[in-house]
Amino acid sequence: MNREELTKFILQYGDELIGEQGKTIDLSALEAELSKIKGIGGKRLEEIMVVIEKFLEE
Numbered sequence: 001m002n003r004e005e006l007t008k009f010i011l012q013y014g015d016e017l018i019g020e021q022g023k024t025i026d027l028s029a030l031e032a033e034l035s036k037i038k039g040i041g042g043k044r045l046e047e048i049m050v051v052i053e054k055f056l057e058e
Contacts (some may be wrong), residue, residue: 001037010052016035025056 017025035045
């Protein structure tokens with residue numbers, strides 16, 4: 001999975017969760033799941049979480 005595919009996946013996942021009534025995104029759980037993806041190290045995970053948090057603030 002390259003960076004573009006990962007970003008697309010994360011945004012789709014977030015949209016689906018937000019679209020469901022009463023659902024919120026548990027950022028710590030999301031971070032834990034993303035950390036399990038092969039090829040995503042700590043530094044990359046931090047960058048991904050910053051993008052997700054900025055997206056959610058909008």
